Amino acid sequence: MSQETVAQILRDYIYKSLMEKKRPDGREFFEYRKIRIEPGIVEVAEGSARVHLGNTDVLAGIKMSIGEPFPDTPDVGVLTTNAELIPMASPYFEAGPPDANSIELSRVVDRGLREGEVVDLAKLCIEPGEKVWIMFLDLHILDYDGNLFDAAALASVAALASTKVPAAQYELGDDFRLPIKNWPVMTTFAKIKDVILLDPTLDEEKVADARLSVYTDQNGHVRAMQKGLSGGFAYEEVKDIVKMA
Amino acid sequence: MGMKTDIKLIDEKGMRIDGRRPDQLRPIKIEAGVLKRADGSAYLEWGKNKVLAAVYGPREAHPRHLQDSAKAIVQCRYNMAPFSVSDRKRPGPDRRSVEISKIISEALESVILTELFPRSSIDVFIEVLQANAGTRCAGLTAASVALADAGIPMKDLVVGCAAGKIGDKVVLDLGKEEDNFGQADVPLAIIPRTGEIVLLQMDGDMTQEELFKAIEMAKEASLRIYELQKEALRRRYAIVAEEEKEEIASMEEIKEEEE
Amino acid sequence: MNEEKHNVSRELVLPGEVVDTTGLRPGVGTYAENGVIYAAQLGIKNISKNYVNVFPLNGRYIPRYGDKVIGIITETGATSWLVDINSPYPAPLHVNDVPWKVNFGDTPTYLKVGDTVLVKVDGVDEAKHVRVSMKDQGLRKLSGGNIIEIPASKVPRVIGKGGSMINLLKEYTECRIFVGQNGRIWIDGDVDGIALAIRAIKKIDEEAQTIGLTEKIKEFLEKESKKIRRQ
Numbered sequence: 001m002s003q004e005t006v007a008q009i010l011r012d013y014i015y016k017s018l019m020e021k022k023r024p025d026g027r028e029f030f031e032y033r034k035i036r037i038e039p040g041i042v043e044v045a046e047g048s049a050r051v052h053l054g055n056t057d058v059l060a061g062i063k064m065s066i067g068e069p070f071p072d073t074p075d076v077g078v079l080t081t082n083a084e085l086i087p088m089a090s091p092y093f094e095a096g097p098p099d100a101n102s103i104e105l106s107r108v109v110d111r112g113l114r115e116g117e118v119v120d121l122a123k124l125c126i127e128p129g130e131k132v133w134i135m136f137l138d139l140h141i142l143d144y145d146g147n148l149f150d151a152a153a154l155a156s157v158a159a160l161a162s163t164k165v166p167a168a169q170y171e172l173g174d175d176f177r178l179p180i181k182n183w184p185v186m187t188t189f190a191k192i193k194d195v196i197l198l199d200p201t202l203d204e205e206k207v208a209d210a211r212l213s214v215y216t217d218q219n220g221h222v223r224a225m226q227k228g229l230s231g232g233f234a235y236e237e238v239k240d241i242v243k244m245a
Numbered sequence: 246m247g248m249k250t251d252i253k254l255i256d257e258k259g260m261r262i263d264g265r266r267p268d269q270l271r272p273i274k275i276e277a278g279v280l281k282r283a284d285g286s287a288y289l290e291w292g293k294n295k296v297l298a299a300v301y302g303p304r305e306a307h308p309r310h311l312q313d314s315a316k317a318i319v320q321c322r323y324n325m326a327p328f329s330v331s332d333r334k335r336p337g338p339d340r341r342s343v344e345i346s347k348i349i350s351e352a353l354e355s356v357i358l359t360e361l362f363p364r365s366s367i368d369v370f371i372e373v374l375q376a377n378a379g380t381r382c383a384g385l386t387a388a389s390v391a392l393a394d395a396g397i398p399m400k401d402l403v404v405g406c407a408a409g410k411i412g413d414k415v416v417l418d419l420g421k422e423e424d425n426f427g428q429a430d431v432p433l434a435i436i437p438r439t440g441e442i443v444l445l446q447m448d449g450d451m452t453q454e455e456l457f458k459a460i461e462m463a464k465e466a467s468l469r470i471y472e473l474q475k476e477a478l479r480r481r482y483a484i485v486a487e488e489e490k491e492e493i494a495s496m497e498e499i500k501e502e503e504e
Numbered sequence: 505m506n507e508e509k510h511n512v513s514r515e516l517v518l519p520g521e522v523v524d525t526t527g528l529r530p531g532v533g534t535y536a537e538n539g540v541i542y543a544a545q546l547g548i549k550n551i552s553k554n555y556v557n558v559f560p561l562n563g564r565y566i567p568r569y570g571d572k573v574i575g576i577i578t579e580t581g582a583t584s585w586l587v588d589i590n591s592p593y594p595a596p597l598h599v600n601d602v603p604w605k606v607n608f609g610d611t612p613t614y615l616k617v618g619d620t621v622l623v624k625v626d627g628v629d630e631a632k633h634v635r636v637s638m639k640d641q642g643l644r645k646l647s648g649g650n651i652i653e654i655p656a657s658k659v660p661r662v663i664g665k666g667g668s669m670i671n672l673l674k675e676y677t678e679c680r681i682f683v684g685q686n687g688r689i690w691i692d693g694d695v696d697g698i699a700l701a702i703r704a705i706k707k708i709d710e711e712a713q714t715i716g717l718t719e720k721i722k723e724f725l726e727k728e729s730k731k732i733r734r735q
Binding site: 005006007008009010011012013016017020022024026 | 576577578588616617618619620646647648649650651690695696698699702703
Binding site for chain 2: 631
């Protein structure tokens with residue numbers, strides 16, 4: 001990803017706003033942008049969902065097939081996550097093999113889905129050690145205006161929830177809905193100077209010192225986390241964020 | 246082309262398996278200006294094809310050795326989302342998408358006034374979200390709407406459409422089964438104003454007469470698609486035009502504005 | 505106004521559409537072939553004097569000599585800076601074209617990467633090599649406030665007829681506002697005023713299709729400015 005020069009004026013303006021407890025787009029510090037979810041928009045995929053988080057726009061698609069399980073987990077299905085920061089979404093995304101940013105994004109989403117036990121993988125075993133259902137989750141970033149993590153995580157869970165397992169096609173009985181166990185939600189916070197904000201926009205991300213994403217399930221348990229950018233958080237700040245998430 | 250099948254692609258009455266007449270297009274829907282970040286964009290549904298196109302530029306051409314001191318370069322990237330086809334496609338470019346990107350770039354370049362923007366690049370991104378035969382024509386058609394939406398100077402829009410041969414008959418706009426089991430496919434693109442053909446491919450087996458008939462059929466249909474492209478742009482800008490009326494006169498007055 | 509309507513044809517045209525067959529001359533945004541003039545871009549058709557023009561509704565900023573633009577410093581060299589002017593062509597600003605005496609290699613003392621400058625386009629050649637200068641009245645480094653970007657083609661809309669729109673913005677937001685020809689707008693004032701100005705400008709950009717936009721923006725500013733000024 002090539003770098004954009006961030007205007008000092010923008011930096012100073014965001015700092016000044018935050019000092020006065022205001023965000024440039026008028027939101028509260030812990031307020032999300034408008035969210036819109038469109039499930040099932042790619043009919044050829046077994047599952048799909050497009051999520052608009054403000055102007056950030058992510059499309060998740062699920063393809064399913066039958067394959068061999070991993071040797072160490074012979075009786076559960078397999079979920080593989082991949083993310084593409086395609087150059088359509090931002091002038092600073094470049095075509096080519098996934099870079100560190102897209103790999104981080106896919107791994108963080110993947111960890112959340114796995115540790116959050118979103119899919120009941122045990123129900124996706126066909127013949128232990130031989131045949132299981134394999135799911136490919138592909139995240140296609142269409143428009144980038146900050147906070148890809150939360151948008152991508154939400155699109156992933158929504159796409160999985162919309163997924164029909166194509167059993168009939170393989171003569172394995174009727175198609176069935178993918179068994180969903182948990183609905184974890186990712187919430188990402190940005191730290192700018194001493195201020196902590198939920199759901200940063202692109203401009204806020206440009207000047208952010210640090211970022212923390214927390215994956216929480218419906219019981220309030222923490223299932224995955226990721227800290228990003230070169231700044232740090234105080235322990236108290238981490239505690240506050242986790243409680244809030 | 247050419248896979249053997251018992252499926253009857255066209256019946257005695259000349260009707261096709263999806264119920265279309267030989268010269269009938271699949272339903273087409275176009276919307277202009279659907280993305281925020283890009284300079285121009287368009288979304289297009291063509292039968293079950295779903296395609297998004299975005300344009301950035303003219304912008305500084307990178308890497309610099311690609312720059313042409315006499316004109317802008319047009320770089321198109323046609324890409325299929327991994328979930329856009331029945332068997333998941335591995336992400337990233339393959340030989341097919343590189344070839345399609347090249348011929349679409351060339352077709353678009355034929356109408357763009359590239360000499361106005363030396364050393365720059367006009368970048369076109371086509372993402373196929375769902376593929377169902379005819380994605381290159383769908384992608385090209387969407388891309389040309391996105392270029393106009395981005396305000397790129399161009400002589401005309403470009404329209405893509407295919408015709409082909411199934412069950413020994415020449416038909417318009419092959420669907421998925423027709424593409425898989427038919428006898429020939431001829432995707433092409435034209436500049437509607439002049440009728441000039443700026444993209445043409447063919448594979449299969451046709452007599453010369455059949456080929457000419459297919460080209461004529463696709464050209465005629467392109468003009469219908471052209472109207473849909475223009476409608477999409479008019480929908481996006483129509484009311485702007487109303488408002489702009491009042492302010493156009495001020496264009497000349499505006500030189501600078503200090504507090 | 506009525507008179508104006510008579511001699512100014514105003515309709516939306518798309519690339520490739522015929523804009524004249526009566527022998528006018530091809531103006532901006534058009535091209536001629538075999539005596540017929542066609543639109544060369546999406547825009548509004550306009551006839552003025554003997555020319556038919558198509559004014560764009562969208563598109564990147566292309567530098568023209570004399571334009572005042574807002575730039576951001578992206579690189580510093582020994583005898584010049586490189587300025588991003590929101591166009592396909594980054595523009596060098598040479599030490600001879602600034603109001604200070606800058607010693608060799610001393611450029612970052614005066615302007616750093618990320619600084620915002622108000623400059624004028626001082627030269628554009630055939631291959632679109634652009635030079636900018638800071639040597640003219642009012643040209644300077646900008647600090648404080650905020651900058652936002654809109655398509656350069658919408659600059660006239662933000663200014664409005666005879667400056668009507670920009671004056672509204674300034675009046676209700678109590679901000680200083682400078683609109684660069686390149687679509688960058690610098691706004692300085694208090695945080696609430698700037699935020700309101702940005703929202704209003706985005707509204708102008710996005711809802712450009714609304715009929716009676718000036719009135720609509722006025723209502724918006726009236727309502728919203730009361731909210732912030734009450735505190």
